[in-house]
Amino acid sequence: MCGIIGVIGSNSSAVQAYYGLNALQHRGQEASGILTSKNINNKYQFSYHKGIGLVSEVFNDNSLFTNELFGNISIGHTRYSTTGSSDSRKNIQPFFVQYKNGNLAVVHNGNITNASKIRESLIKKGAIFQTSSDTEVILHLIATSKYENQIDQLKDALSKLEGAFSLIILIDGKLIAARDKYGFRPLSFGRTEDSIIITSETCALDINSAEFIRDVNPGEILVFNENDLFNPASINFEAENKIKHCIFEFIYFSRPDSQIFNINVDKIRRKLGKKLAEKHPVKVDNNEKLVVISVPDSSNTIAIGFQSQLSKLGLNSKLDIGLIRSHYIGRTFIAPEQGKRELGVKIKFNIVKGVLENRHIVIIDDSIVRGTTSKQLIKLIKEAKPKSIHLRIASPQILYPCYYGMDFPSKEELIAYKLKNNLDDIRNYLEVDSLEYLTVDELLECVSENNPQNFCTACFNGNYPTLIDNNFDKNKYDN
Numbered sequence: 001m002c003g004i005i006g007v008i009g010s011n012s013s014a015v016q017a018y019y020g021l022n023a024l025q026h027r028g029q030e031a032s033g034i035l036t037s038k039n040i041n042n043k044y045q046f047s048y049h050k051g052i053g054l055v056s057e058v059f060n061d062n063s064l065f066t067n068e069l070f071g072n073i074s075i076g077h078t079r080y081s082t083t084g085s086s087d088s089r090k091n092i093q094p095f096f097v098q099y100k101n102g103n104l105a106v107v108h109n110g111n112i113t114n115a116s117k118i119r120e121s122l123i124k125k126g127a128i129f130q131t132s133s134d135t136e137v138i139l140h141l142i143a144t145s146k147y148e149n150q151i152d153q154l155k156d157a158l159s160k161l162e163g164a165f166s167l168i169i170l171i172d173g174k175l176i177a178a179r180d181k182y183g184f185r186p187l188s189f190g191r192t193e194d195s196i197i198i199t200s201e202t203c204a205l206d207i208n209s210a211e212f213i214r215d216v217n218p219g220e221i222l223v224f225n226e227n228d229l230f231n232p233a234s235i236n237f238e239a240e241n242k243i244k245h246c247i248f249e250f251i252y253f254s255r256p257d258s259q260i261f262n263i264n265v266d267k268i269r270r271k272l273g274k275k276l277a278e279k280h281p282v283k284v285d286n287n288e289k290l291v292v293i294s295v296p297d298s299s300n301t302i303a304i305g306f307q308s309q310l311s312k313l314g315l316n317s318k319l320d321i322g323l324i325r326s327h328y329i330g331r332t333f334i335a336p337e338q339g340k341r342e343l344g345v346k347i348k349f350n351i352v353k354g355v356l357e358n359r360h361i362v363i364i365d366d367s368i369v370r371g372t373t374s375k376q377l378i379k380l381i382k383e384a385k386p387k388s389i390h391l392r393i394a395s396p397q398i399l400y401p402c403y404y405g406m407d408f409p410s411k412e413e414l415i416a417y418k419l420k421n422n423l424d425d426i427r428n429y430l431e432v433d434s435l436e437y438l439t440v441d442e443l444l445e446c447v448s449e450n451n452p453q454n455f456c457t458a459c460f461n462g463n464y465p466t467l468i469d470n471n472f473d474k475n476k477y478d479n
């Protein structure tokens with residue numbers, strides 16, 4: 001998914017980008033970078049700093065902001081790799097080049113499904129690629145466009161891309177936001193007194209005390225000029241928009257304090273929990289008290305909704321904290337290798353024995369992807385000897401790969417696919433007393449204030465909104 005941010009206007013733009021990237025850390029934990037443009041004697045110059053690791057690890061020296069990153073336009077990125085190796089420094093964004101019209105830099109959230117085709121046709125014409133990432137084709141397409149004007153070049157380039165892209169582009173004196181016609185990934189912008197901030201999630205506006213203005217529309221290019229900051233030019237580069245927001249942004253990716261696709265994430269997570277309890281409640285013999293526990297952090301709000309709905313249904317329950325999560329371990333699902341994910345889950349959670357022992361427990365999680373988290377957690381919870389363990393999942397079974405910015409590229413990795421979507425087999429594998437998921441329809445009912453047709457649900461039902469590359473290989477261009 002990745003987190004992106006762009007700031008134009010203030011001379012502390014890089015510091016604002018840094019604060020924003022910290023707020024977006026949950027969207028990518030592998031690498032991060034900030035690039036700043038400064039105008040020295042009427043000449044624009046880029047300076048940048050990037051590295052492998054968390055934002056706080058990469059930017060651990062304050063003097064970077066006073067000595068290097070001090071211009072009035074900055075862009076930043078925190079990476080969760082989907083195309084191109086995660087541990088290769090060359091794939092760390094922002095990417096930048098100098099070309100016939102000046103300096104050009106980009107940060108990207110999403111995954112371009114025809115990147116391989118474009119790359120190979122450019123290579124045939126003599127292009128030299130520096131990275132193994134899909135994002136690099138954007139720079140090539142802009143630089144090789146037949147148009148003179150930079151906005152025309154950009155329109156030309158973007159209309160050749162397929163798949164998911166929320167972009168922030170920095171050219172001399174301008175900051176540009178653009179979003180694919182489906183609006184797969186979020187992108188919005190806001191303002192402070194003297195700057196404009198464009199970002200993946202509104203939590204990065206809040207951390208900068210910026211006021212939200214609106215989302216960048218699907219198929220829109222928005223151009224902010226340093227000389228007229230608050231009057232951006234809006235250009236549509238696609239005649240027709242077929243909106244397909246990623247519904248997984250609500251389920252897991254985004255932070256609950258963000259507003260994405262014009263809805264508060266927190267509100268949808270609560271609804272998911274309520275719907276789950278309404279359609280798939282847990283009933284215990286003699287209405288004995290059921291202890292509802294969430295798998296922190298992504299399911300905390302879902303568990304609140306679940307328990308409040310159980311109470312409404314007259315079912316005896318209480319919400320409690322049965323799992324303690326180490327905050328020194330990040331998100332495990334988005335770790336790039338299975339070994340790291342397994343180790344991550346193992347060292348991330350501890351149980352609160354007194355809460356679980358001799359109780360009926362329902363564990364609430366937002367999703368089961370590879371099954372790494374639930375398998376290990378249930379084993380751990382059993383050490384506390386509960387009376388029974390039930391599992392409720394606030395999304396449908398994930399049966400198909402995502403090609404739009406989430407890294408589960410092969411079906412064979414997905415536990416529901418491996419077990420042929422047989423609920424009993426999954427329940428037996430996880431060793432729980434009962435297991436239920438939300439259905440796709442139930443999930444869509446939770447986003448009904450937006451048009452449910454406007455959401456991508458391909459990883460649950462295989463209805464991909466675009467052509468996909470069945471031979472996709474994340475590491476195709478890695479050595």
Ligand SMILES: O=P(O)(O)OC[C@H]1O[C@H](OP(=O)(O)OP(=O)(O)O)[C@H](O)[C@@H]1O
Nearest residue numbers: 297298331332333368369370371372373
């Ligand atoms: O079935 P799996 O392949 O294990 O993936 C699903 C799990 O991973 C995610 O949590 P994660 O630990 O990434 O993030 P969180 O701490 O924000 O919940 C998600 O919330 C599930 O708990």
Ligand SMILES: NC(=O)CC[C@H](N)C(=O)O
Nearest residue numbers: 001002081082083109110
């Ligand atoms: N998850 C993302 O948004 C990834 C961006 C880009 N495709 C990369 O792999 O770096």
Ligand code: SF4
Nearest residue numbers: 246248402456458459
């Ligand atoms: S396939 Fe799933 S994760 Fe990917 S964009 Fe669609 S809903 Fe989101």
Ligand SMILES: [Mg+2]
Nearest residue numbers: 295296297298
């Ligand atoms: Mg989780």
